[in-house]
Amino acid sequence: MARPDGNNLKHYLGLILLCLVLYLPGLTTLPPVDRDEARFVQATRQMLESKDFVQIRFQNKPRNKKPIGIYWLQAAAVTITGSSRTNQVWPYRLPSLLGALAAVLFTFAFGKNLFDRTTGLLAAMLTASSLLLVVEAHQATTDAALLATVVAAQGSLANLYARARRGGAVGWGMPILFWTAQGIGILIKGPITPLVSLVTILALIAVDRQASILRALRLHLGIPLVAVIVCPWAIAITLATDGAFFSDALRSDLLPKLISGHESHGFFPGYYLLLVALTFWPGSLFLGPALRQAWKRRSGMEERFCLAWVIPVWLVFELIPTKLPHYILPIFPALSLITARLLLTGTKDTWDLSRWGLARFGFILWVLVSVALGAAIVAFPVYIDGRFDMLTLWPALATVLMLVLTAWYAFRDRLVEAAIAAVILAALIFAPTLHAIIPNADGLWLSRSVARAVERYGETVSGLPPVVAAAGYHEPSLVFLCGTDTKLVNAVQAALHLREDPNGLALIKEGKDDLFHKTLSGSQGTVRLLERIKGFNYTKGKRMTLNLYGRSNE
Secondary structure (H helix, E strand, C coil), X not given: CCCCCHHHHHHHHHHHHHHHHHHCCCCCCCCCCCCHHHHHHHHHHHHHHHCCCCCCEECCEECCCCCCHHHHHHHHHHHHHCCCCCCCCHHHHHHHHHHHHHHHHHHHHHHHHHCCHHHHHHHHHHHHHCHHHHHHHCCCCCHHHHHHHHHHHHHHHHHHHHHHHHCCCCCCHHHHHHHHHHHHHHHHHCCHHHHHHHHHHHXXXXXXXXXXXXXXXXXXXXXXXXXXXXXXXXXXXXXXXCCHHHHHHHHHHHHHHHHCCHHHCECCCCHHHHHHHHXXXXXXXXXXXXXXXXXXXXXXXHHHHHHHHHHHHHHHHHHCCECCHHHHHHHHHHHHHHHHHHHHHCCHHHHCCCCCHHHHHHHHHHHHHHHHHHHHHHHXXXXXXXXXXXXXHHHHHHHHHHHHHXXXXXXXXXXXXXXXXHHHHHHHHHXXXXXXXXXXXXXXXXXXXXXHHHHHHHHHHHCCCCCEEEECXXXXXXXXXXXXXXXXXXXXXXXXXXXXXXXCEEEEECCCHHHHHHHHCCCCCEEEEEEEEEEEECCCCEEEEEEEEEEECC
8 A cells, every 4th residue: 555645644634534523423422222232332341340351241141143353342442441340331332433434544545546546535435424334333333343344355455456457566465454354354243354355356256257366365374364363262262162152153143144034134135225325325325326337337447346346245135134234334335436436437427317217216215315314303302202302403404405505516517516515414414413312312211211210219229239120121231231230030030139139129111010019019128119211112112111119128
């Protein structure tokens, strides 16, 4: 990779600033999100509590699903920030923020070499502002950090492919980066990074009818390097669990996703195609014409590489029965490069809404998605809490301004200005929504409300931090916010918990109170209702009332 000159440095700094504007709002104010994020952060907390950095557990259950990488990164972030003894979730999210930032910078670094500097810059901006990456940058899960490894691997692969096609010398730097990214990617999310690179390589070999890219990769160096990165933990976890980790990961996580819709996440092929107008928003406005132009120019090395990255990976994920919106994130940098290419080199024919019906459809769909997002933000606190939030007028106004400015530029064939306006205004939409509007909707965050109630009543009931037994509400965020000792039980067991621990608390879902009180009848002391907590359990999609009980010996 070329050394950054002054202009490159300016662009890197500009991209860092853009990412901070997009990713910092909401990082500290959003409570832990159920269920994946809460499980990840609780497992990391237990690593820090137990000092066991090999095995992964959620309470007393092994979490034999994802490898260790993200937990190590989160543990390091929590240790560096000195937050290991708090229930603040933002330190656990720092690896995701930094992963998203690295993915954006890699997109620029490799995009300017594959295409040119302006294309790389626009592609990085589109990647940074895509709705899906903004969401993942705020989640303490694997996907933003994984994307950084994917872009590092694919970017170095693009560099090697270009050199092999041009007959240039292939050094050691890019192969080392490629294989290092593969090893780290495996530690973060198993086979995903190798899968993306493998199908890209196979597509290039099939189209080019030559395998020069394999020689450039220096397999004799790469496979041992990956083994050095992955094997120490793989051996340690195998010994610690008697091989249960990998057998459980294959049998309970990977294979069910390949065979059927795992955990009710099965959808038909075409799912990601339908969602891309939302997940790649606001850049999705230009995506249809961009893909059309890239296909027309597929004989060119740059477009060929991007299509070899996008098409087979997209098809693989469409064919896998289990589908979640974030699975398709690894192709977003390539989509951004293709889109940026259209913005800079597209002719009037590629963006003529009057002559191409699919372009008109894409534009109308983008407008509908934008309007729906703006309307949803305004309606959100009304639906959740039954109140109107004046702050929602800010993103609503920004959405209207985006529609007007972007359309005004686009219909005058000023596509670059249209894209920049969309990115800037998207940041103005995301910032208040993520930092204040969603976090301030108390009804959405049942676990946070419970934790606050426990904090209010814990001292008066026990004088010590109380242990909570929850019946009918078993979300992982409750464990993270109320402590690892939180018991996820049934109503009878919650009653027995109060009988055995007079300083404890019981959280009972309304409707299970009769069984709870029946079990406690005849016990010494009385049980009193401390607080009734109402809200919307978004993992179940329904409203819920929780009753918090404590013992009184008066």
